[in-house]
Amino acid sequence: MLRALLYLRLTSLKNQIISRAKRLRQLKYLLGALVGGAYVYFLFFLNFGGASGSRGAARTAATQALAALPSPEALTQTLPLIAAVSAVLLLGIVILAWVIPSNSRGLRFTEAETAFLFPAPISRRTLIHCKLLSSQFSILFTSLFFTLISNRWTFLGGNALTHAVGWWFVLSTLNLHFTGAALTLSRLVEGGVSPLRRRLTVLGGLAVVVGLTVAWVWRDLRAPDAEDFAGVAPFTAYLLGLLDHGVLGTLLVPFKFVVGPFLAPDARTFLFALAPALLVMLAHYSWVLRMETSFEEASLAAAEKRSATLASVREGKRVFASTHTHTHARPGPFYLGSSGRPELAFLWKNLLSTATYFNLRVLATAAAIILVGSKWFLTGTTPDIRAARVVVGMISLAAGAYVLLLGPHLARQDLRGDMPHADILKTYPLRGWELLLGQILAPVAILTGLTWLCLLAAALTLQPTGRMALTFTPPVLWAIALGIAAVTPFVGALQLLILNGATIIFPAWFHSLRAAGPGGGIELMGQRLIFVFGQFIVILTALLPASLTALALIFATQWLIGATAAIALATLVVLVVLAGEVWCALWWLGERFDRLDVSSELRP
């Protein structure tokens, strides 16, 4: 039976590789593969060679810094600590598997597998073997990928082979543990144990371990003092004393066994580390096989849920597969009458598809909190409060820039989300530009609201001192803030038009990215890179005329009419330029959408 399952896996893998190779005949995939391949090469392979690599000139500064960190003596001191900390991390992951179990984590069958394998004359044990076998393919791939990353951590010692095998031990053991935990929890559920009771039991056990450790530290080990924080060596020694002894030390032993092969600095240590790691893995394997419990129902539900989630991602309704599903009806964001501009119908519809907290009431509340909070900040004169004011102001500015520049990639309540409905959209009695304008209104409103909040916080908290205060007087600062606030919707609209325009001008590229869902291979990674780079170039080009005009105007007129008035004048001109660009983009892209042949373009 396992031969048949192996055949299924290998044939699927072979066909996947062949189909991916075949599609490279299409320009979009070929370009994507070239760009993606170059990215991977420069990111990983240029430095591949590990500790003995001699391409120092090509190394990044970060890699050089990492490589230069430990001396051999320091390595012998640091490795046990790294092993202990890694073991603690693994312990944390394992605890999470018990406290917050995922139905799909342990029993990951696809819908096709459940359809073919569950009704087939296969024993439950063989199904588990099938699952373990299936997961080995992804574990092997992930191990290789992680090896590419970890091979640059030259301070660890070892080589690519020991790292790959080490990762394989870690990932395989974790996978076995997840499977065992899922099966055990299924049995507990069958036995009538509630999720709350299960969580309380796990957390109670954890509390006991923590309590015993604290008690042991209190009794046998001294509490940390200033000397322990005097340097790396004393701090390392203190932590090792804590993690290597007592209850915690005993609890971490199997986890240290698991990470042993990966952290082995040389071949001899590696060989010695293999046996304990193998022992832990075999113990897990034995545990999983002994769990004779019904898991089919949970697997079916998980497979259906995963399939629905993936479909949702492919339709562009979600960016990340883990985003929760919206399932509750709610009233419209505002009254939508039967007559009036049809674009507002799209704003109304798309606001309904966002999270409930994107509304005017929340925006006003947040603005009020910022106003009250900043008042307290402004009245405080101690150095601490002044410093905090600067920090809050800078964070607000950075957050505003982040929302404005990267927000359009996340706020997808526009044509990108509605492209699967393109055939219905095209039957509406609307011009392309009307439809496109309507589609981008919701994300523009959301991003503008968020950016304005950040801007408000920054304007209220950032108060220049010294010579800066002479130039950036309060009226000038407010003129700048209001100017930025005024152009924000237009910059957001331009960003969104670029992204929506990409789906109209290159629908086949968009479709291939959407159809792939998350991940999807090196060629799709390359396509995404091309898109991001293209967007960056286009937005820079679009903002350049307005920015240059604004700077020239401020420089030329501030001597005559004052800085505040010059900024206001420049803002007006920038608004005119940006509005013109938005209108041109809407008109041109609208024409393109009208001519878009959804049947021939949206083919993978």
Added chain:
Amino acid sequence: MIEVSGLTKRYGGFTAVRDLSLAVQPGEVLGLVGPNGAGKTSTLRCLAGIIPATAGNVRIAGHDISTDPVAAKRALAFFPDEPRLFDYLTIRQHLNFVARIYGVADHEAIAGPLLEELEIADKADQLPGELSRGMKQKLAIACGLLHRPSVMFFDEPLTGLDPLGIRRMKDSILKRAREGAAVILSSHLLHLLQEVCSHVLILKKGEKIAHGTLPEISAQFANGESIVSLEEIFIRATGGSEH
């Protein structure tokens, strides 16, 4: 009401529809039949303005779909085989949205009886995710009928409907035709066409091989027999294969 002349649709080197001409008057129901890949869906999508025709002219209620698409689309409704609904809008909100798009001033007065007729009035505040396949289909139909279209295109309208739903759908199509709508529907269910359609057009490999009223088509492929079923006509006309 629907006038098509020389309609051609090509995808690269492949011709899906070749030089198709037809006319459907108010009150007529034209059944579009043909083997898989005959070009039925491409034809319907060209007529509804979803995809551009490579050549030819399409006039909907007197408006050219390529030069005056907004006016033409205001008069038509397209019903795809799979209902395309917005996940976050309830039935009532779908109708509200469509009313604004089409500028249906008295939409609440129309929507109430429409939902009653389609038997989904009690589900008006539910999301599509909470509806069965048939209910979703009914919602899509309600959205299409809200602006009282004079031209309707149905692509496999009975897919996924239960027997009662099929009966209601047939009645609904006939009712709209009696009220003066011009209807084109594509379906593989020949008994539906026999019951609903006044005219039939048979397509094969993108070309029209027969077009006329049911008696005319029957006479064309009867070979001297007095009673010939549409199924038999279809098999004789298409040669019994996709190719």
